[in-house]
Amino acid sequence: MAAILHALLQEMExxxxxxxxxxxxxxxxxxxxxxxxxxxxxxRSGTSPATVTRFCKSRHFRGFPDFKMKLAAxxxxxxxNEVYQDIVAGNSLTTIVEAIEANHLASITDTTRxxxxxxxxxxxxxxxxARRVDLYGVATSSIVTQDFYQKLIRIGVSCTAFxxxxxxxxxxxxxGAEDVAFAVSYSGETQDTIDALVCAKEQGASxxxxxxxxxxxxxxxxxIPLFTSSLEQGMRRGDMAxxxxxxxxxxxxxxxxxxxxxxxxxxxxxxxxxxxxxxKLRNGG
Numbered sequence: 001m002a003a004i005l006h007a008l009l010q011e012m013e014x015x016x017x018x019x020x021x022x023x024x025x026x027x028x029x030x031x032x033x034x035x036x037x038x039x040x041x042x043x044r045s046g047t048s049p050a051t052v053t054r055f056c057k058s059r060h061f062r063g064f065p066d067f068k069m070k071l072a073a074x075x076x077x078x079x080x081n082e083v084y085q086d087i088v089a090g091n092s093l094t095t096i097v098e099a100i101e102a103n104h105l106a107s108i109t110d111t112t113r114x115x116x117x118x119x120x121x122x123x124x125x126x127x128x129x130a131r132r133v134d135l136y137g138v139a140t141s142s143i144v145t146q147d148f149y150q151k152l153i154r155i156g157v158s159c160t161a162f163x164x165x166x167x168x169x170x171x172x173x174x175x176g177a178e179d180v181a182f183a184v185s186y187s188g189e190t191q192d193t194i195d196a197l198v199c200a201k202e203q204g205a206s207x208x209x210x211x212x213x214x215x216x217x218x219x220x221x222x223x224i225p226l227f228t229s230s231l232e233q234g235m236r237r238g239d240m241a242x243x244x245x246x247x248x249x250x251x252x253x254x255x256x257x258x259x260x261x262x263x264x265x266x267x268x269x270x271x272x273x274x275x276x277x278x279x280k281l282r283n284g285g
């Protein structure tokens with residue numbers, strides 16, 4: 001099932017009655033919905049075009065056309081037999097290798113279909129211009145923020161990655177209007193990370209979140225919410241494909257930053273590499 005449909009199915013019980021009717025119509029015939037006008041969807045769901053627009057925007061789409069475009073891309077992508085494969089007792093090593101490869105590839109593809117180019121561009125611009133960048137994430141998300149930290153340090157961006165909840169808020173409280181707080185939580189419901197991002201926003205910093213797709217608290221408080229595939233939820237997966245999806249977005253952001261400010265960042269990137277190589281040679285590594 002496509003990430004958008006999966007997220008709708010998970011939200012169903014919490015939706016207001018009118019939005020639930022829209023979700024039910026979409027889930028019943030997703031491929032048909034991509035060919036309907038907003039008025040036709042409103043009529044089929046017994047709602048109004050304004051309600052459909054509100055439904056789409058509350059899920060971080062720019063409107064019904066944007067929703068249809070991303071749903072169409074996902075529906076096409078999942079028209080074959082690609083499914084996430086869970087851990088099964090007694091599988092051969094060959095089967096395990098093939099399953100992990102398929103899961104990671106699907107995670108990257110699903111995430112790419114969900115990316116919003118306008119939000120990515122805004123995020124890259126903010127990160128390039130930031131006086132300071134705070135990175136927040138705990139558990140598996142801290143691995144992702146540490147990866148971003150190591151990338152940003154190599155190009156001379158002033159940043160720190162925090163995995164301790166108290167330190168996240170402590171640092172957030174000292175941010176200002178020229179700074180960026182970047183928070184990662186696959187569920188979007190990690191309270192320490194939410195508290196830190198809210199604090200950073202209150203201090204005037206620009207805020208960016210990276211979560212799985214769907215309605216979640218962290219995305220709702222961020223100035224710019226970015227999303228990955230949500231299809232790994234509920235599986236005995238050890239946060240494998242979800243971590244790959246998060247890192248996929250990090251790589252896109254970093255590459256976008258270097259490309260956007262090439263003359264400033266590339267010499268720093270080359271310089272940091274050369275210094276590390278000198279240290280390795282000096283130490284016999």
